[in-house]
Amino acid sequence: MCFYSIPVLLLPTNCTLSTFFRSTASMISEKYIYQKLSLCFFVFIAVLNIDLSAQDGKILFNSKCASCHNVFKNTTGPALGGFQERENGKWTDTKELLKWVKNPPAYMEHDAYTKGLKAQFGSIMQSFSDITEPELVAIASYVNTTFQKGPGGGTTTATSSEPNEETDGRNAILFGIISLIMAVIAMILMQVNSNLKKLSDDVEGVLRPEPTPFYKNKIYISVVAIAFFVVGGFYVTKGAIGFGRQKEYQPHQPIFYSHKVHAGINQINCLYCHGNAMESKHATIPSTNVCMNCHKAITSYEKGPKLFDEEGKEINGTAEIAKLHKYARFDPKNPAAWDPSKAQPISWVKIHNLPDHVYFNHSQHIKAGNVQCQTCHGEITKMDEVFQFSELSMSWCINCHRDTKVNFYDEEKGTGNKFYSIYEKFHNDLKSGKMDSVTVKDIGGLECQKCHY
Amino acid sequence: MQQKKVRMKKSAIIFSFFIIVITVLRCSSDKREPGTAYMPDMVYSRAYETYASVDNLHEKGVNYNSTPVAGTVARGDLSSYPYKNDSIGYVLSKNVKNPLPTLDAKDYIEATRLFLVNCGICHGDKLDGNGPLWKDGDGPFPSAPRNLLKDPVTANMAEGTMFHSMTYGKNMMGSYASQLSTKQRWMIVHYIKEKQRLSKTGETVK
Numbered sequence: 001m002c003f004y005s006i007p008v009l010l011l012p013t014n015c016t017l018s019t020f021f022r023s024t025a026s027m028i029s030e031k032y033i034y035q036k037l038s039l040c041f042f043v044f045i046a047v048l049n050i051d052l053s054a055q056d057g058k059i060l061f062n063s064k065c066a067s068c069h070n071v072f073k074n075t076t077g078p079a080l081g082g083f084q085e086r087e088n089g090k091w092t093d094t095k096e097l098l099k100w101v102k103n104p105p106a107y108m109e110h111d112a113y114t115k116g117l118k119a120q121f122g123s124i125m126q127s128f129s130d131i132t133e134p135e136l137v138a139i140a141s142y143v144n145t146t147f148q149k150g151p152g153g154g155t156t157t158a159t160s161s162e163p164n165e166e167t168d169g170r171n172a173i174l175f176g177i178i179s180l181i182m183a184v185i186a187m188i189l190m191q192v193n194s195n196l197k198k199l200s201d202d203v204e205g206v207l208r209p210e211p212t213p214f215y216k217n218k219i220y221i222s223v224v225a226i227a228f229f230v231v232g233g234f235y236v237t238k239g240a241i242g243f244g245r246q247k248e249y250q251p252h253q254p255i256f257y258s259h260k261v262h263a264g265i266n267q268i269n270c271l272y273c274h275g276n277a278m279e280s281k282h283a284t285i286p287s288t289n290v291c292m293n294c295h296k297a298i299t300s301y302e303k304g305p306k307l308f309d310e311e312g313k314e315i316n317g318t319a320e321i322a323k324l325h326k327y328a329r330f331d332p333k334n335p336a337a338w339d340p341s342k343a344q345p346i347s348w349v350k351i352h353n354l355p356d357h358v359y360f361n362h363s364q365h366i367k368a369g370n371v372q373c374q375t376c377h378g379e380i381t382k383m384d385e386v387f388q389f390s391e392l393s394m395s396w397c398i399n400c401h402r403d404t405k406v407n408f409y410d411e412e413k414g415t416g417n418k419f420y421s422i423y424e425k426f427h428n429d430l431k432s433g434k435m436d437s438v439t440v441k442d443i444g445g446l447e448c449q450k451c452h453y
Numbered sequence: 454m455q456q457k458k459v460r461m462k463k464s465a466i467i468f469s470f471f472i473i474v475i476t477v478l479r480c481s482s483d484k485r486e487p488g489t490a491y492m493p494d495m496v497y498s499r500a501y502e503t504y505a506s507v508d509n510l511h512e513k514g515v516n517y518n519s520t521p522v523a524g525t526v527a528r529g530d531l532s533s534y535p536y537k538n539d540s541i542g543y544v545l546s547k548n549v550k551n552p553l554p555t556l557d558a559k560d561y562i563e564a565t566r567l568f569l570v571n572c573g574i575c576h577g578d579k580l581d582g583n584g585p586l587w588k589d590g591d592g593p594f595p596s597a598p599r600n601l602l603k604d605p606v607t608a609n610m611a612e613g614t615m616f617h618s619m620t621y622g623k624n625m626m627g628s629y630a631s632q633l634s635t636k637q638r639w640m641i642v643h644y645i646k647e648k649q650r651l652s653k654t655g656e657t658v659k
Contacts, residue, residue, distance in 0.1 A: 062590060066597030067604075068624060075596045076624040126606070243491050250484045266593065267585040269570045275632055282503045293627030294586065298593050310484075340628070350504060353487065357495040387484065 057142025060135055064128060071146045074335075075297055077121055081147035084140065087113050094133055094140075101128050101136065122336050151302060244355070250310060250387035251349040255327075256320045261304050264381035270373045277362040277373070288328045288343040295324055299332040310385055351388050358394075359451050368419060369440075370407060401445035405437045531635040538621035549613030553639045556647070564644035567637055571629060576601050580648050596625045601645055602652045615642045 068076035084091045090113075091097050100107045100114065104125040108114045118124055201208055214220050262268050270277070273290055277283035301307075301317025308314055325332060328343040354360055365371045374380060378389025390396060408427065409416035421427070423443060429435040435442075444450055490496045501507070510517045526532055531552055536542030556564055569578055575598035577584040582600035586592045599607045607615075619638045622628040629638065 058590070062597050063600070063604075066590065067599055068596065070595040073595055244488075244496070246487050248484045249487055251487065252485060266574075268574050271570045272574060272632070275570070284503070287631060289628065289631055293622075293629075294594065296627060297595050297625045301593075303591070303593050355490075355496040356498040356502075 056135075057138035057140075060139050061142050064131070065139065068125070071143055072151050073299070074121075076123070077125060078117060080143045083143065091140075094136055097136055097140070098131070098133055101125075101131055103127055103129070245391055245393055246351075246353060246388055247391045248387050249351055250385055251351060253349055253385070254346055255323045256307065256309060256315045256317075256385070258307060258384045259380050259386055260382055260384050261301075261307070261317075265304055270380070274373075277366050279363050279367075281361045281363070283362045285348050288324070288346060289340050291324055291346075292328050292330065292338075292340065292343070295321055295328075296330070296335060296338070299325070307384060351386060352392065354392060357452055359453065368417060369404070371404075397451070398446060401440040404440050406440060406443060408438060527634065529636075531639065533635060534616065534620055536617065542621075543614065543617055543623075546613040546617035547611035549611075549616065551612045551616075551639050551642055551646075553636070553643060556640065556643050560640060561644065561647070564640040567633065568641050568644050571632055572641065575626075580645065580652075594625075598626075602649055608649060612642050612646060615645065 065080070069078070069080045071079065071081045073079050100111075104114065104127060108118065108124070198208075263270060273286040274283040299318075299321060301321060304317065306314060307317055324346070327346050328338070328340075330338045330343075366373075376390050377386075380386065406420060407416045408420050408423075408430065409418045420443065423438070426435065426438045426442065430438065439445070498505070501510075507517055507519070521527075524533070534549070536545050536549075573584055575584045575586050575594065576582055577587075577598070580601040582598045582604065583589060584592075584598060586594040587598055590597070601607045616638055617623075618626065619629045619633070619641065621630070633641070
């Protein structure tokens with residue numbers, strides 16, 4: 001910013017640019033330039049200094065205090081926002097603050113307020129014996145400015161854009177209406193045509209039999225019947241194929257849990273909650289305590305985009321977190337008293353249901369087969385409410401087994417899965433170049449009893 | 454006779470029309486409902502599957518316990534940790550040594566994976582305490598996760614204390630005992646200690 005101000009400072013207030021250039025050589029003395037330059041330099045340093053100390057306050061706060069203190073809410077320790085107004089402004093005295101921070105147990109001996117804090121939060125603050133007074137001032141000013149700005153820092157996060165599906169739906173309706181109007185116009189024109197023909201026939205005196213109305217016209221009837229047969233047949237066949245399948249199934253869940261917010265925006269790994277997918281038949285739904293790993297601290301929904309359910313109703317994220325706290329028997333106002341063993345399971349609705357006569361194992365596909373979750377579950381990181389992305393039909397399984405290559409152990413590169421070493425013939429064929437790859441089909445992926453037994 | 458035939462034909466048309474309408478309505482896809490199974494032969498398991506309701510098992514005379522018997526150890530896992538979740542246990546934990554031998558290359562990769570899945574979300578993939586949930590204070594988590602390499606509390610923490618904190622949770626961190634087995638937790642302790650050693654000596658490759 002300061003570099004831009006150099007020419008402005010050098011310019012005498014009522015002097016134009018051309019006179020300035022003419023004058024630089026003769027009129028302005030070297031001393032004048034030096035004076036202005038040095039002034040500018042000092043301004044620059046001062047600006048830099050203010051910036052540094054504010055920046056320092058944030059870094060210091062994050063590295064020393066933020067593990068236990070938040071500006072706005074009680075975490076391990078009390079919220080720090082407005083701390084200098086507490087205790088009749090005792091903490092505005094930096095000396096007093098320094099004494100407390102350097103050795104909390106000693107300070108607590110003769111101070112009832114901090115003793116009370118210990119009783120409330122259940123632990124004593126860690127000693128920061130190496131902290132200095134300017135550092136404390138920087139931290140205090142950072143805390144005060146952040147507190148004044150309010151939660152969210154005064155910046156608003158971008159709200160999610162309108163879903164595309166809605167516009168798509170509108171377009172479909174529009175096209176439907178247009179084609180309906182066209183059809184009506186065509187009908188009217190045909191009627192007009194036949195009426196005109198009749199009129200001209202009357203004038204010319206040609207006698208024709210009375211035209212049959214269109215609903216008795218055999219051509220019309222047969223065209224409609226064929227169209228009905230084709231369209232109806234398509235839907236009947238499609239519906240019959242879909243018997244017992246639940247693609248797109250998207251039930252209401254007891255809590256509006258957004259995978260988009262958790263796995264998408266906050267980048268939580270799928271296996272953090274569904275870790276058993278590596279070890280078990282089931283990917284498993286996390287128990288309430290896994291939710292509480294984070295939601296013991298995150299008690300409100302503030303920083304993410306606005307949430308909407310499939311019906312377009314806005315969802316209050318904080319209220320949904322409160323529902324979780326109810327299941328967990330957790331009181332956000334008194335987090336220290338929480339007993340995880342009292343938590344109740346949340347009755348989530350299972351979306352992906354396979355009939356009992358099919359065997360499917362997650363660990364086999366994820367650990368041995370290295371299949372990504374998204375291959376079968378779709379772009380879960382973009383779903384607010386999860387729906388069944390895949391058909392889970394037999395043809396869907398078989399198609400994937402036909403295409404997917406098996407990761408055989410490669411002796412030269414040292415990569416791949418040694419589990420498949422029993423398939424000696426395929427290894428030899430791969431080496432001799434008879435086969436270029438082995439698919440799941442080749443190692444028995446299409447055998448009935450692999451999945452049905 | 455002729456009239457009766459016509460009437461019958463008419464009623465047949467009306468009847469089939471109703472059948473079609475009802476079928477279409479029944480088959481219309483409400484994606485909030487799972488639908489009903491057509492001839493549910495071998496669709497529902499007769500055995501108790503995962504997530505089947507266990508509420509009425511006791512009435513049927515089935516003895517069911519959702520938690521393992523105290524003191525039992527899962528096959529292939531390490532023996533359980535001796536101390537309780539209290540301040541005494543926390544202090545005593547520093548005497549517990551890591552029962553696992555130093556990680557070999559394969560186990561190190563697995564420990565890295567476990568760390569990134571379970572810990573990296575807060576403590577960061579570089580162990581700098583700046584994971585996606587904190588993001589220098591811009592993330593949703595209200596407390597800064599510890600910098601595992603530079604924060605004096607964690608950098609000098611004993612192996613056993615680290616394990617104690619993972620097992621029972623500490624401050625704003627929750628318990629990871631349900632997500633990680635005893636062995637996996639000790640593997641992560643090895644991984645963190647190795648990373649701390651590397652950062653002190655300035656090496657970058659193991």
